[in-house]
Amino acid sequence: MFKSLQNKESIYPFFFKRSLVYLIILLFIQSFIAYGSILLFDMLPESLTGVPKEHVIQRQFQTGSANLIRLQIKEHPERSAQQTLKQLQPLFNYQLMLIPSTTQLSDTVKESLQHHGIGFDDDDNYIYATLDEHQLLKFGPMASTDILDANVMSFWLYLILWSILSSVVFFIIFYFAFAHYWRDTVNIRHTAEALTEGNLKARVRPAQTWLFKPLSIVLNRMAAQIEQLVNTNKTMSHAMAHELRTPLSRIRFELSMMEDAQHIEEVVPYVDGIKQDVEELEDLINISLNFFKLQQNKIIPNVINVNLSTWISKLCDSLIMLKPENFTFTYQCEAIEYPIDTRLTDIIVKNLVMNAFKYANSKAELAIYHKDNKLYIEVDDDGAGISPTERHKVFIPFSRLDTSRTRSTGGYGLGLAYVKLIAEAHNGSVFITTSELGGAKFVVILNHELEE
Known part of the structure; x- marks a missing residue:
């Protein structure tokens, strides 16, 4: 009883330690899953996700700024565009510049400039806007809202925080969901080990989970049958030894009497007795062998x-x-x-x-x-x-x-x-x-x- 209680107390710390190992492994797996999910989500089209791309968001946010700069340049023809930008610069938190219209830009920016007059370059986080045939407005860099554009430390900090929270939640669910299964599994293993060591009275405590409840019942039934079979065989062995001892004792007595006999006539009754005892031994051995054979081989009724x-x-x-x-x-x-x-x-x-x-x-x-x-x-x-x-x-x-x-x-x-x-x-x-x-x-x- 003490041993079973000791085993019960040791199950949960062992399960907790093993679960912590699984939690650490799960933490790394969750990080890679999160990173892959973000990359995959970012690659999907807006029509599926419902989330506009960053270049669209930045273009919409900065269209008003670009129009105001253009308006200021147009209202002050006496100044060059560069001078106007210099006057406006203190009003903005990012740099305002003029660049030649022949500057090499990405296809996405060129297409956006052609259709909207303004475009955002995801690679360098700068806004480009049309001004005249020879110049383009360039201002930035803009603060990025895309987690993939954040610095490495920030990105991994996000992944780690997300993974820790999700792993802890999953671990709690896993612990409460599978603690009973783990306990039932350990109990069944302990019982099987006890049976292997020869303790035929070992039984599994009633399982609390539907998955192992039939297994515990079957194992207990099997253990009971094995115990009964072993006890029966022991009883049969002792009983058969007792049955064999009786005719053997009579044979030994009859042989002793034959040695003490003085005449041949005195030997005859003992010879007849020995024959009967030998026949009894043969009958006992034959009927015992038949019973053992019947017990070991499954009887198939011919109905x-x-x-x-x-x-x-x-x-x-x-x-x-x-x-x-x-x-x-x-x-x-x-x-x-x-x-x-x-x-x-x-x-x-x-x-x-x-x-x-x-x-x-x-x-x-x-x-x-x-x-x-x-x-x-x-x-x-x-x-x-x-x-x-x-x-x-x-x-x-x-x-x-x-x-x-x-x-x-x-x-x-x-x-x-x-x-x-x-x-x-x-x-x-x-x-x-x-x-x-x-x-x-x-x-x-x-x-x-x-x-x-």
């Missing part, structure tokens, strides 16, 4: 439509001959067509009925019916019943609740384990309740809608 009443009548007629004396056995079954694997279902019914013959006092009942597209097989007896705390044990291989039973009456404790395997192969289940007859009631549910 066919069968008349349940006809099928169960033939099966029960063969079982009635094996019931004890003064024992009442009855059965009832719906006379319907139903899809089953008769070979596997025969094993279920035989094991449950023979189990009732062993432990019932005088009466057993079999009922087979279908409900919600599932087949129910129920066997009731009037025996001593099974304690609720002990019911799960009867399905464990080699498990026998009554340890006093011998090999002649108790078998190997695999019959009900077979029933459980077959029921699970049909995507069904088996459980035990208290019977109305006073004993145990075994219920097997076989699902018709098998998994593909």
Whole structure:
């Protein structure tokens, strides 16, 4: 518990540190994205952006200044144009000049001069206006409103500020949006590592995100199945070792008695006993191998439509001959067509009925019916019943609740384990309740809608 709390506390600092690294990377990426976006936006035509180009803005702003200068020059013919500009210069924050009309200008400026009589050069930030055939007005440089024309330091300062603000906002959104996903991911990883190290009781805490909630459920289910399988195998190994120990002990005793025998007649009974014990060992090994094989390989039922009443009548007629004396056995079954694997279902019914013959006092009942597209097989007896705390044990291989039973009456404790395997192969289940007859009631549910 302490370890899980410690892991929980360490998740968030680690996530925060990792997120800061991502924030720094994002900062640089955002800067390049911002720069590229500005360049691309500046290249788009005014018809798309709705923002006029700077040369248009400057031309419109300075048209009045150019007209006033022209008017002043025209109203004072006694002075040269240069003298008029010199008088007007103190009124302007930028330089006023006269240049020859033959000066080399950009195509954009020439076109603007031809159509509007005034033009702005984006390269040097100067305004050019027509005056007469031989001279042009030139004034500037003008303060640029285009961020691309600002000095390098100002431009990068803008980019950095924009990137920091956008990255912080994105980081906050990212943190609150993915913190739960990160925590669920780390929890699942810790659980997987614990399972890898052999801690089969490790489980994932319930995930809070929709993406990992099914994964946590599946992982916990898988861990539970692995734990159950390992525990079952351990139980089977111990039980099988115990089963093997009994005939081996008898063989060892019989060999010892044979060594002490004085006459050949005294040896014969022990030889017969050894043969029986060897046969018992062979039976135990064969039935164990068959169960292991059945457990490891997925059982695929071969389902066919069968008349349940006809099928169960033939099966029960063969079982009635094996019931004890003064024992009442009855059965009832719906006379319907139903899809089953008769070979596997025969094993279920035989094991449950023979189990009732062993432990019932005088009466057993079999009922087979279908409900919600599932087949129910129920066997009731009037025996001593099974304690609720002990019911799960009867399905464990080699498990026998009554340890006093011998090999002649108790078998190997695999019959009900077979029933459980077959029921699970049909995507069904088996459980035990208290019977109305006073004993145990075994219920097997076989699902018709098998998994593909």
